[in-house]
Amino acid sequence: MTGLRKRYGATLALDGMSFSVRPGLVTGFVGPNGAGKSTTMRVILGLDAVEEGTALIGGRPYLGLRRPLNHVGSLLDAAALHPGRSGRNHLLWLAHAQGLAARRVDEVIELVGLTSAARRRAGGYSLGMRQRLGIAAALLGDPPNIMLDEPFNGMDPDGIIWMRGFLRSLAAAGRAVLVSSHLMSEVQDTADHLVVVGRGKVIADAGVAELIAAVSAGRVTLRTTAVTHAMSVLAQAGATVAAIGRDTVAVSGLPADRIVTLLNASAVPFSEVSAHRATLEDVYLELTREAVEFRAATPSEVSR
Amino acid sequence: MRPALHAEWTKIRTVAGPLWLLLGTVAATVALGAGATSVAGCTPTGCGGDTTRLSLMGVYLGQAPVVILAVLVISGEYASGMIRTSLTAVPQRVTVLAAKAVTLTGVVAVAGTVAVLGSLLAGWLILPGPGRQALSSAEGPTLRAAAGTVLYLMLIALLSLGVATAVRDSATGIGVVLGLLYVVPIVSQIVGDPYWQRLLQKIAPMSAGLAVQATTNLRSLPVSPWAGLGVTAGWAVVALSAGALLLRTRDA
The missing domain is CATH 3.30.70 (Alpha-Beta Plaits)
Known part of the structure; x- marks a missing residue:
């Protein structure tokens, strides 16, 4: 994405945000709260409009993608569910929106280890389980790009370890993985590359080893x-x-x-x-x- | 459009709320209609009024669950934040709204048909001979009243969906639509001036739309049956267009 600029009233939320995410790497997207991480992700997904700049996925804007979940899998807010719908049915409507079969739903449920809870009401899920469900949703279309906003939030230590390994395996399979976090320790052992942001722009965009050095x-x-x-x-x-x-x-x-x-x-x-x-x-x-x-x-x- | 429709259908059938609300519409419509016909003052010569309209008057109450369902179809997603997931899956926002509208009117049409047929059957069973005759002898007008009532419920659903898309909040959406439906007729009762009273009845979505239920004394109506339903359709079109415009232009 290049030169994203967005204003909410008097606050400049994005002030020339530019960076790119490469395949095969986990890119940590870090910055303090209010730095513009979530806004950037919403802009990438075409949910928020910007005054200036463009965000492209594989060279195309999100709004121009026909089956978007086959291009980008994203998790913005794990709590964004109907509490009365089962996890499986939540994935099912998403799959139907992409013309995917129910078989794929069961595959991703298995992939994130949610099989035993899949038919229960999502309202009863712990935050960690919702994060797993959100990851499953991001993987539905088997996309080459994965974008997760604060996926470690609310996870227990087991979940965090699982998530780290899982993100690494996604990158190892050649996917471009963008993971935002306001806690450095969470991305420490996961990310290969870091995009550090503050006040709506990129402060550093370099390899983890390079930055530490x-x-x-x-x-x-x-x-x-x-x-x-x-x-x-x-x-x-x-x-x-x-x-x-x-x-x-x-x-x-x-x-x-x-x-x-x-x-x-x-x-x-x-x-x-x-x-x-x-x-x-x-x-x-x-x-x-x-x-x-x-x-x-x-x-x-x-x-x- | 087809995948978006499939997704909306899956959404509406995988939670319990919509089914209960639709059953509520059927129950409220039939119950109120049966209540009204059972107290109708019938004499051996006739039932002194529009028995079809009387049998179908349960819609006044039965439309409320339809309004709630239609508002929740979109404002519920705003409340949970799921609207972002919906718009991420189908970035063409108007397509999402259209898919919701089609699914919603489909289920409301089914429930509305059941409610209307149930009400007419209840009226037929309850009313004594002359009233029963009025129900069946006026077949053309009765058919118009029945089909028109189902269409009315579908239009109310679309109006509610449009309003909810514009205001994005369940309580506000339900309040605005129910206010529009119920408060305007009350206001028209309070207004003393007969000219204004008639005008309000002509343009209010409920009183105009339900003119389609009339089978007798059509000349005394402020607005003719189909024209009245057209007024309600106009309200639905305006609300949906406003909703679609705001959905397109606002950040999700």
Whole structure:
């Protein structure tokens, strides 16, 4: 999609959102709440109109697809069900809308492990079961593209592990998989590629390994019992320091050997100096720092 | 269009609500009609009035479940968010609305036919000789009243569907349609001026549409039977067009 722009009243929901999702990869679509993830997905599906820009699936707009579920499978809101209809019948009307047979419904039910509950009223399903039903719906047309909005929401640990493996297998089969989440830890072990968004635009669009390396570069973790002393010494030498734990400090702007020399010279005790390995959480925080709309002030930062 | 229709039919038959509401229409129509005919003041010479219309008056009540069903067909999807799934499966929005309209009028036609035939049968069984004769002797007008009442219910369903598509909320939709149906006749009773009274009866969807039930004294009606049903059809067309236009242009 390119240059998506959309306004809700005074708020600019999408401000030139552009990225692409490649087949064979799980692409994590992450950003704080209100960053425009769900809006982008609705725009892709032709549910919301944009003032500018285009979203294409395999080169065609969604509204031009004849049997859309054969092109894109999507799950926007797992709770969007009639509570009195059974899970199987929910899939059945969707299948009929695409000219698919009931046999395919039973196949996808089996695929997501919902066979035992399929004939019960969907109103009685747990959120995790609804997510599975939503995934089944997304898979009905066996589409090459899968798009899921917050699929980990409400899942128990078993469900999360299942979902991760399932998404990986979908990508391994050559599908393009786009998964949104506001929790980094959820996509950590699943995504190959990340599109990080904030305030309606893309902040970063890169491989997971690449992003971690970029944020880790030049950062050193220091373990010391004298956190305040160490921080003031290093800050005076021109480094950017931040306390990241009770006895750990993240330092950037100085090489590790220089840090050791400085600390020794000032007689600051320390137990460990190591190259920092950023987690996706760090990457995300670093990238969305300016983009977060509602953020509590974090006073632990000391910089010169 | 065919897959969309198939999907809507699957939707309407896989939940219990629609069937109960349609049964409610049949029960309310027949029961009220039977009640009305049983208190009709008949003398050996005649029943002093339009017995066909009397037998079919249960529709005044029986239309209410039709309104509720027709509104819920789309506003229920807005309430749960399922409308997005529907529009994702069939992105041609007007096709979705058309499929809903066809399915809805189909089931309402079946229930309406059962309700009307039940009412006429009840009237025939309850009314004494002269009233019974009036029911069958006026075959042409009685047939018109019967078929017209079924058509009326179908049009009320379409009107409700259109309104619900425009307002997207169950309570608002049901309120607007029932208000339109029941409040306008009440207002026309309150209005003293006979000119305005007649005009309101001519243009209100219920009083105009149900003119099709009349079999006697057609000249005294504010609007002729088929023209009255045409007024109701006009309401349905306007409501559906407005609904379709808004469905097309708004974000889902």
